[in-house]
Every structure is written in C-alpha cells, then in structure tokens.
Amino acid sequence: MRVKKIFNNNVVLGADEHGAETVFMGRGLGFQVRPGDLVDAARVDRQFVAQAMPAERLAALAAEIPLDEIEVMEEVVAAARVRLGDRISEHVLLPLADHVHFALARAREGASIEYPLKWEIENLYPAETEMGTAALEIIERRLGVRMDATEALPIALHFVNAQIGSGDIAATVQMTQWLKIALDTIGEDFGLVVDQRSLAAARFITHLRYLFLRARDGKQSPETGGAIGEAVRSAKPLEYACAERLAHRMAELFGRELVQEEILYLALHVSRLTAQPDIAEGTTRAGT
Incomplete structure (x- = not known):
C-alpha cells in the first residue's frame, strides 16, 4: 500500500x-x-x-472532520447496522459525518434548518427516522451537543441512501417525492388512504424505491412482448391506468421514462397493494 x-x-x-x-x-x-x-x-x-464519490473528495471530507466526530459516527453507523441491516456499510460513514459536522456547527450557534420533506421522511421511512433520532441521542451523549430534532430527518435519508446503494442524496430526495406522489395517486384513484406503516405498504414502497433507481440508472426490465401487457390491461384496467399515471408523473417531474414492462409490473404491484385489507384506516374504496 x-x-x-x-x-x-x-x-x-x-x-x-x-x-x-x-x-x-x-x-x-x-x-x-x-x-x-x-x-x-x-x-x-x-x-x-x-x-x-471521487477518492480525493472522500479524502478531503475525512481531513475536514475532527477525529472525535468520526469516532462518534462510527458508533452511530454500527447501531444503524444492527437496526437496519448489513446494507448500512462503512461507505455511509464519511458522507454522514460530513453532514453531522456542519449540523453540529449550526447547533452550537443556535441555528436551525427547515426540512420540507419532514412528513414524507417520517412516514415513508419510519425505521430510518427512528434511527436518526437515536443518532441524535448518541451524538448528545458523546459530544455534549443537543441538536434540533429535525436533524434526524437528513440523517434518516443518509441511511435510506446507504440501503439502496445510491451515492446521490439528491436522487434519494427525488425518489422520496415520487413515493409520496405514488401513494397519493393510488389514494385518489381507489378512494382510500394508504396506511404507510402497514406491511403491504412497506413492500410496495420497497418496490417503488428500486423501480425509481432502475429508471435512473437505465437498468429497467427488458421487454418480453405485448401479450402479457394486454392481458393485464384487460384484467386490471384501473390498476394499469394508475401505473401509467405514475409513469407519466415520473417522466414529467424527473425526466425518467418507464418502459412498458416496468409499467406492467407496477400495475401488478398496485393491484396487490389495493387488495390488502390492512392498507387503509377508516376509508372505503371508490365506488363502494
């Protein structure tokens, strides 16, 4: 070496x-x-x-952050790995430490930032948000600095980023916006409010996460022919129309086009989600 x-x-x-x-x-x-x-x-x-990120940028981050802060963030990452799984690797450490370094400076100066995706992060990523709150407790215990509770939100996004293997926080923010749009659209189309903490919703959100990343990275599912698509469109017209709406919104907002095969799979996931009895609380389906 x-x-x-x-x-x-x-x-x-x-x-x-x-x-x-x-x-x-x-x-x-x-x-x-x-x-x-x-x-x-x-x-x-x-x-x-x-x-x-480029190696030189990573090294520059490491050089700018005090070692005691990096050591604290190692404890945070280790705790996150226990709570969230092995996808929380050491690769999240320096980007997370970089964010926390500047957040600590704001906390010491009594400054705060308003995070516009507060509702979305708390509801779409409850486990990561809880870990973000736990991270603030670790930071306060180790460094003696109490940070604003909203700082748990960007920390949660770093954990989401680590799990989906995306190095781009901006893409994770876009994905979060689209997840909220998707659940709202399903609610409008089917006359229900999705309980985002239900198991069915969690599975659906996981599918949407990876669908968004495949579209971003140009790694969408290959076309297998139109016969299956026509069959699904005939059997599940509302679900297919909803999936097409979601694809249109992704293209409109983020410039990422979904191929027909992905729209087909999305329609099937919409069908599976809306068929579950535990996804809505105090709501009824459209037309019932």
Whole structure:
C-alpha cells in the first residue's frame, strides 16, 4: 500500500493491495510522509475505498472532520447496522459525518434548518427516522451537543441512501417525492388512504424505491412482448391506468421514462397493494 497524496497528519490517499484508491486514516499517519512512501499499516485505524464519490473528495471530507466526530459516527453507523441491516456499510460513514459536522456547527450557534420533506421522511421511512433520532441521542451523549430534532430527518435519508446503494442524496430526495406522489395517486384513484406503516405498504414502497433507481440508472426490465401487457390491461384496467399515471408523473417531474414492462409490473404491484385489507384506516374504496 503506497501513499498518493497527503491531506493532513491523520489522512492520506493511497492505494490498497489491489490497487484500489483508498482513504487511510490514523493519528500521525501523514506526518513526514511523501507520495510514493509505503502506508504505515501499524498506524491505520480505518480505511475507505471510494465508491459513491471521487477518492480525493472522500479524502478531503475525512481531513475536514475532527477525529472525535468520526469516532462518534462510527458508533452511530454500527447501531444503524444492527437496526437496519448489513446494507448500512462503512461507505455511509464519511458522507454522514460530513453532514453531522456542519449540523453540529449550526447547533452550537443556535441555528436551525427547515426540512420540507419532514412528513414524507417520517412516514415513508419510519425505521430510518427512528434511527436518526437515536443518532441524535448518541451524538448528545458523546459530544455534549443537543441538536434540533429535525436533524434526524437528513440523517434518516443518509441511511435510506446507504440501503439502496445510491451515492446521490439528491436522487434519494427525488425518489422520496415520487413515493409520496405514488401513494397519493393510488389514494385518489381507489378512494382510500394508504396506511404507510402497514406491511403491504412497506413492500410496495420497497418496490417503488428500486423501480425509481432502475429508471435512473437505465437498468429497467427488458421487454418480453405485448401479450402479457394486454392481458393485464384487460384484467386490471384501473390498476394499469394508475401505473401509467405514475409513469407519466415520473417522466414529467424527473425526466425518467418507464418502459412498458416496468409499467406492467407496477400495475401488478398496485393491484396487490389495493387488495390488502390492512392498507387503509377508516376509508372505503371508490365506488363502494
């Protein structure tokens, strides 16, 4: 492992044993070191292989954040992995620590930010929101800074981002907006209010998350012919029309077109969701 660039006494950019660009951190790791030198493995406390952002940007983040804050965020990420699963990997640590670093500065100055997606995040991602609140408790216990309760929301989005493998928070925000639109549209079309904490809704939201990302990444399901689509359209006309509305809204708002195969699968998921008895509270279906 050799050093490529020194960012400060504690952070260097180098290459691991496989040649992958890696951020190495450790106290004194960059002291009196030059590019081309071997990385002192005995001083390495943690290392990160660049994935969601350029390696130099990742190293710059690590260099800007105090080590004590990074250590606290390691505790937060470990707790999140227990609560939310193994998809919460170390790759979320530095982007999350970067956000929390500036949030801590705001808290110390008594400043706050209004987050416009408060309702959507709390209702679409309840487990991640609860973990965001737990993160604030860990931060207060370890660093002695009480942050505004709304700071749990962007932390929750970082956990959502980690689970779906997206390095782009902006895309996760767009996805969140579309999820809310989708549930509202279904409510309008079928005359019900979806209980977003029901198991059926959770499964449907999971499908929508990955559908949105496939559309973003150009990895949609391949076409298999029109016969199945026509059969579904005939058997489930309301569900198919609803799926087409959702596809239109995605294209209109975010410029991402759904292929017919994805619209077909979406119609089937709409049908499965609206057929469940536990999705609505105190509401009736249209026409009943």
